Amino acid sequence: MWYRSEEEEGESMRGKPHRKGHHARPRTVRPRTEEAQPAAENGTVTATATKRKCVLVVEDNATIGGLLVALLREEGYRALRAWDGREAMKMARDRRPDLIVLDLSLPYRDGIEVLRELRANEDTVEAPIVVVSGSALQLTPDDRALVNDSVAKPFDIDRLMNVFRRHLGDEEIDVPDRVYDKTDSHLHSW
Numbered sequence: 001m002w003y004r005s006e007e008e009e010g011e012s013m014r015g016k017p018h019r020k021g022h023h024a025r026p027r028t029v030r031p032r033t034e035e036a037q038p039a040a041e042n043g044t045v046t047a048t049a050t051k052r053k054c055v056l057v058v059e060d061n062a063t064i065g066g067l068l069v070a071l072l073r074e075e076g077y078r079a080l081r082a083w084d085g086r087e088a089m090k091m092a093r094d095r096r097p098d099l100i101v102l103d104l105s106l107p108y109r110d111g112i113e114v115l116r117e118l119r120a121n122e123d124t125v126e127a128p129i130v131v132v133s134g135s136a137l138q139l140t141p142d143d144r145a146l147v148n149d150s151v152a153k154p155f156d157i158d159r160l161m162n163v164f165r166r167h168l169g170d171e172e173i174d175v176p177d178r179v180y181d182k183t184d185s186h187l188h189s190w
Helices: 062-074 085-095 111-120 157-168 182-188
Strands: 002-004 012-014 027-029 054-058 078-082 099-102 129-133 149-152
Touching: 054 062, 054 085, 062 078, 062 157, 078 085, 085 099, 085 111, 099 111, 099 157, 111 129, 129 157, 149 157
Parallel strands: 054 078, 054 099, 099 129, 129 149
Antiparallel strands: 002 012, 012 027
16 A cells, blocks of 8 residues: 655655554655666667566476476576466467477376467467477377477486577577486486
8 A cells, every 4th residue: 555655745655554553664665766767868768678588388297397497587588387288278378478398298188289279379379389298209290290399308407498598599508418327317217
């Protein structure tokens, strides 16, 4: 709730009005002034921030979905998370992501159905779709044509992020080759 301060003209107070027994003082909020706004040479206000690219992660596994969202946010992308196909379709239509990361093993609706619906929808037909799934090899040739890229689980995080960067039009980083042996079998647990 906002209300005007009687003490100083031009200031606003944020908080609840003073009540009996309520001793917390609301904080004073100074009004914005013209010099606080970024200005171009001609005096007009300009936008300084660029639009962050949006990535929709459709993953029902909390660990993998949380990891992907955290990695994408760490890279500076705006990452959204959908748990199932219905939520994915709603978010994709509302937010129009720059990239869709899709798991094929989803509850309620199969990921293949979601993939076909994403490609049939005019709001999402142009968005690149990367399938990150343990069942990526089960795609038929017709379904594979709907996908921009596929990565099988378990995945190397750095290589996966390069796939995302490539489809978002960003520069890829050099990833050294890694040699995994029998002691690394825990990496393939999911």
